[in-house]
Amino acid sequence: MGLEVRVDEAAAACEPPTERPLRIAFLSYRSDPKVGGQGVYLREAAGALARRGHAVEVISGPPYPDLPAGVSLVKLPSLDLYAQPHNGHRALRWRHLTSWTDTAEYFGHLSGKFMEPWSFARRAARYMAANRGRYDVVLDNQTLGYGLLEIMRLGLPLVEVIHHPIRRDLELALASEPDKGKRWLMRRWYDFLKMQEAVAPRMTDVLVVSESSRRDVAECLKVPLEAMTAAPLGIDLDAFRPLPEVVRRGNRLLTTASADVPLKGLKYLIEAYAALLPGRPDLELVVIGKLREGPTATLIDTLGLAGKVRFISDLTRQEVAEAYAAATICVTPSLYEGFGLPAAEAMSCGAPVVVTDGGALPEVVGSAGVVVPRGDAGALAEALGALLDDPDRREAMGRAGLARARERFRWARTAQAYETVLYRAVDRRC
Incomplete structure (x- = not known):
């Protein structure tokens, strides 16, 4: 079920852009800040890189992000099954059967799997194959889908952001659930971990958010320690600041x-x-x-x-x-x-x-x-x-x-660390 992507070796060749801003494709399979921390992170990280002068284009599946000025958006539509009033169970149309990605996303979802990382990575690989000349480097936000391997085969430098190994979530969820049926459903939903754990060790440039996460990613995802750089997340210090006008309660x-x-x-x-x-x-x-x-x-x-x-x-x-x-x-x-x-x-x-x-x-x-x-x-x-x-x-x-x-926890500091890793990835591929 791999993608068929032709690689033009001449097009894949590049000149290290160390003397100019980078053109960054920032991948995120779901990005609305109202539905989780992933969207908050994407907005802040993309904005911080743009403020350093880089051209940042977010490539996202739905729900789509709220992006700062200077960051553009490419929408990669999906079936968006979790947004359906019937949980997506009646979302399939005849046209979806002409696409293996759509068909697999629907029936996988119907059987209890979380399919978005897999399907988004396939769509992103197709998009990058058609548009690889627009970008110097790809920055992926913990999709870890098989499609990322196809993007690497295109000759595009790829930097992966891993916040923490999701297997920790599954372990804690299973430990707290006594019902065998629900435990089976949990394992079914987290089936995408097999894919992520197969893809992660293939990543050569990885950003993690803490030294603790770096150790856990090495243990759970088998990413070599030397492939990872720890860069703490930033905080919007303009929004999150002391507010003298607000009285701090005592209880x-x-x-x-x-x-x-x-x-x-x-x-x-x-x-x-x-x-x-x-x-x-x-x-x-x-x-x-x-x-x-x-x-x-x-x-x-x-x-x-x-x-x-x-x-x-x-x-x-x-x-x-x-x-x-x-x-x-x-x-x-x-x-x-x-x-x-x-x-x-x-x-x-x-x-x-x-x-x-x-x-x-x-x-x-x-x-x-x-x-x-x-x-x-x-x-x-x-x-x-x-x-x-x-x-x-x-x-x-x-x-x-x-x-x-x-x-x-300043985003300017975080973006500078990201920039170092992004340039290194580009230089390695060139």
């Missing part, structure tokens, strides 16, 4: 979490909150996220917290920054993070942060935050209680976190 915990994604560890924060409430009846817990029927809603009811835990969603960046600015403590209770963007954003707003030792979180907060063992509600409650009782320490932590964020 509010804030977290950003998908309610029923086990990796985010919200369960343990809710349990810690329940343990703190008897001695602090006015303590609030605010979650940036949506509550749906499922284990989290059940836990809240079981612990008698209905009406106490507040969920807020569909916020603008300004509203998120205001939420950080009003919080007493910002908490990231995740069991694993390849980076941990909410913790870095909270630090940028001068909020004291408590995180777990899951993945890269200790690397993000350094000595400016409190780190507790992941999956330990008792340790989390103890750390939060100590900070709630110590306003001077919270204020000092907020200052230290702000200084660390301003020094380490």
Whole structure:
């Protein structure tokens, strides 16, 4: 089922563009910032590279991105099955049967697989074959589909961004689900991991978001350590900044979490909150996220917290920054993070942060935050209680976190690291 792509050796030859800006094709299989952190990352990273003078063209499947000025968009339509009111089950049309990509995407989805990385990579390979003269280098945002190998065969330099190995998500999801049928469905949905784990070791230039992620990618995806460069993500420091006009509360915990994604560890924060409430009846817990029927809603009811835990969603960046600015403590209770963007954003707003030792979180907060063992509600409650009782320490932590964020998490710094790797990839192919 590989793509048939003809390679013109003369067209594939190139002159290293080390004395001029790069023409970058930035691939992303779904990119709307409203549906996940992937879209936020794409917008910020593309904008940062454009500000360094590079010509950045985002090539994306739906849902499409919200891009900054100076960055253009090429839309690669898909069946967009998750956007259908019937979950895509009635989306197939006769014309789709003339395309193996469309047909396979539909029936794979129908059988419970997540097909977008596979199908987008095929469409991207066709597009790059027809337009390879427009670009110096391809930057892919963790698609890791077989189509990327076809793009490499075209002679185009390719740099891969890997945020963390998705197998960690599957492992944590399986560990939290006792039902055998649901565990089978999870494995079915994550079937694309086989493809990603076959493609990743073929990547010669890889950007990761932390040293922790670098080690995990080497372990799970078998990418050689020497092929990877760690470049921490940046923060929009104009949006996420201290807001003196917003009064910081003395009794509010804030977290950003998908309610029923086990990796985010919200369960343990809710349990810690329940343990703190008897001695602090006015303590609030605010979650940036949506509550749906499922284990989290059940836990809240079981612990008698209905009406106490507040969920807020569909916020603008300004509203998120205001939420950080009003919080007493910002908490990231995740069991694993390849980076941990909410913790870095909270630090940028001068909020004291408590995180777990899951993945890269200790690397993000350094000595400016409190780190507790992941999956330990008792340790989390103890750390939060100590900070709630110590306003001077919270204020000092907020200052230290702000200084660390301003020094380490600037997109200009990240883009410079990306630029080095992009030029290296181009020079290697030339």
